[in-house]
Amino acid sequence: MKVRAGMMRWWCKMSDPILEFNNVDIEYQTRGDNAVHAVNDATFTIDEHDYFGLVGESGCGKSTIADAIVGGLDDNGEISSGTIRYKGTEIQNYSESQFNKEIRWKEISVIPQSSMNSLDPVMKLSQQAVEIAKYHTDLSKAEAIDRLRELFDVVGLSESRIHDYPHQFSGGMQQRAIIAFSLFLQPSLIIADEPTTALDVIMQDQILDHINSLKEEWEISMLMITHDISVVFENCDTMAVMHGGQIAEAGNVVDLFDRPRHPYAILLQNAFPDVRYPDRELAVIEGHPPQLREKPDFCTFADRCPWSIAECYEGAPDPQSVEGDEDHQAWCIRANEMDELAADHLTKPAEGRSILEDIQ
Ligand SMILES: Nc1ncnc2c1ncn2[C@@H]1O[C@H](COP(=O)(O)OP(=O)(O)OP(=O)(O)O)[C@@H](O)[C@H]1O
Numbered sequence: 001m002k003v004r005a006g007m008m009r010w011w012c013k014m015s016d017p018i019l020e021f022n023n024v025d026i027e028y029q030t031r032g033d034n035a036v037h038a039v040n041d042a043t044f045t046i047d048e049h050d051y052f053g054l055v056g057e058s059g060c061g062k063s064t065i066a067d068a069i070v071g072g073l074d075d076n077g078e079i080s081s082g083t084i085r086y087k088g089t090e091i092q093n094y095s096e097s098q099f100n101k102e103i104r105w106k107e108i109s110v111i112p113q114s115s116m117n118s119l120d121p122v123m124k125l126s127q128q129a130v131e132i133a134k135y136h137t138d139l140s141k142a143e144a145i146d147r148l149r150e151l152f153d154v155v156g157l158s159e160s161r162i163h164d165y166p167h168q169f170s171g172g173m174q175q176r177a178i179i180a181f182s183l184f185l186q187p188s189l190i191i192a193d194e195p196t197t198a199l200d201v202i203m204q205d206q207i208l209d210h211i212n213s214l215k216e217e218w219e220i221s222m223l224m225i226t227h228d229i230s231v232v233f234e235n236c237d238t239m240a241v242m243h244g245g246q247i248a249e250a251g252n253v254v255d256l257f258d259r260p261r262h263p264y265a266i267l268l269q270n271a272f273p274d275v276r277y278p279d280r281e282l283a284v285i286e287g288h289p290p291q292l293r294e295k296p297d298f299c300t301f302a303d304r305c306p307w308s309i310a311e312c313y314e315g316a317p318d319p320q321s322v323e324g325d326e327d328h329q330a331w332c333i334r335a336n337e338m339d340e341l342a343a344d345h346l347t348k349p350a351e352g353r354s355i356l357e358d359i360q
Helices: 005-012 062-069 096-103 125-136 141-154 171-182 201-218 229-235 253-258 263-270 335-341
Strands: 017-029 035-047 051-055 077-086 108-111 189-193 221-226 238-243 246-252
Touching (some): 017 062, 017 221, 035 051, 035 077, 051 062, 051 229, 062 077, 062 189, 108 171, 125 141, 171 201, 201 221, 201 229, 221 229, 229 253, 238 253, 246 253, 246 263
Parallel strands (some): 051 238, 108 189
Antiparallel strands (some): 017 077, 238 246
16 A cells, blocks of 8 residues: 555645636637637635645646646736746746746746747757757856756656667667656756656556655645546545636645545546446536637536536536645536535445555
């Protein structure tokens, strides 16, 4: 039985926040007067040394959140309200040069979905390390190459491959090289945006193992973005579920696993295989999220929700604290009725102890 150190820490004491999203709205301007209100009133906190999972289906706003954190929104995107605090400092109005000087690589680095987008195909990996070092550090060429060598060792790549070109690596090896680069300037927070999507299942497991092993050795925090809720349950300490540009539920993974309170989180959990119910038929969540041409003043899951009522369309939901679960919130006006409403979809943890501890 394995109980993760992070989980123990969560139960014992909350650490300081490293990243705080407070009521953040992000919109993209499109042709004519139209806008896409991609993220609305998003509020969540990532604590130091926590692995935080952000989960939701395609288009719900996950990558927009990641881009906003590192000042990488597309040119037509902007944070129209709210604050993003990194280590207590507001960064939502930072200029491009401030992000480059103070945040990117040094403080926050990104492991993207596809290594193809971040490794330069015409440069040897060692040259790429030298370039990063030249731009962001005082390291000499030899020191930069030594550093890459050490990091290749950390991620299980042979040091002898540092002078290879990216195309000489398999997809899994490229992704490991990206992880090595993400550690290059010893950041405090790594954003992993669907880091295993492009890989086969065995390679996915290996990469997630590597990402996990960084936790104890490097004391980093992680924002892990995925559409697969089971990846979050297995690898993270805390999490948020997003739907249609709104945060639906947030809290620690054990609470969300054992007592999901937002209908979308409940149905999403039923849509993935679960070791507790190997024979269960996987649920399908019917319908689609709405087009967000205006800031939604309703729950964006209401049309798809089996338990929605007229009030769900009468204002964007405020967060409800879940009874008995400190720091567990659901943005659903019926959150505290779910034990009765969704009884067929929920099970109680066996004898007060979560099975998730064994899975992790
Ligand atoms: N540059 C852009 N201009 C207009 N709309 C955009 C732009 N970038 C993203 N969007 C829209 O914003 C919404 C959120 O997109 P985003 O990529 O953040 O979602 P996601 O949850 O990360 O999806 P995926 O898992 O497919 O990457 C979507 O409706 C998307 O079409």
